[in-house]
Amino acid sequence: MLFKLLVILHTLGATVWVGGHLVLAVTVLPQALKHQDPDRIHQFEAHFEGFGLAALFLQVLTGLWLTWIYFPGFQNFGAFNSFLSQYIAIKLGLLVATLGLAIHARFFIIPKLTQATLNALAYHIVGITTLAVLFVVLGAGIRLGGLL
Numbered sequence: 001m002l003f004k005l006l007v008i009l010h011t012l013g014a015t016v017w018v019g020g021h022l023v024l025a026v027t028v029l030p031q032a033l034k035h036q037d038p039d040r041i042h043q044f045e046a047h048f049e050g051f052g053l054a055a056l057f058l059q060v061l062t063g064l065w066l067t068w069i070y071f072p073g074f075q076n077f078g079a080f081n082s083f084l085s086q087y088i089a090i091k092l093g094l095l096v097a098t099l100g101l102a103i104h105a106r107f108f109i110i111p112k113l114t115q116a117t118l119n120a121l122a123y124h125i126v127g128i129t130t131l132a133v134l135f136v137v138l139g140a141g142i143r144l145g146g147l148l
């Protein structure tokens, strides 16, 4: 029962994190670039930031918990001798890349967001969204017993 609940929460968190970034990247960002209007991104961020970060936190918590169930005590996880441990390790790599991009955007670009820095933020948004979609692809791969 716990396992099923964790998978449901993990999937729910994924809809928020990935869905929110797809809306940002596919609908808000092109409009902001077209009109050279950083405020459109500020407005979206003001509503989504807290909710999105809560979803990411839920992903990490439930993801690590699921991993603990698959590899109790994380034993045999480090051997990377199964598709499961390999996919989870890649997800951890995606997480590090996501945090790097998110921290750089949040503390170095968004506070001084102008028309001049809009392009830099656009690259970050596209990067984080691409990583988010890859999270889903790998997650589905785990459920499907491998992607190949």
Ligand code: HEM
Binding pocket: 007, 010, 011, 013, 014, 017, 018, 056, 059, 060, 062, 063, 064, 066, 067, 088, 091, 092, 095, 132, 135, 136, 138, 139, 140, 142, 143
């Ligand atoms: C934003 C980040 C993440 C997203 C969007 C995401 C998305 C997903 C999705 C859509 C699934 C498939 C669920 C299913 O149908 O079974 C999944 C499964 C899984 N994810 Fe994540 N994930 C994220 C982060 C993580 C992290 C950080 C870990 C842990 C290191 C993790 C570990 C797992 C595991 C172990 C499964 C397999 C669960 C199962 O047996 O189905 N995920 N993930």
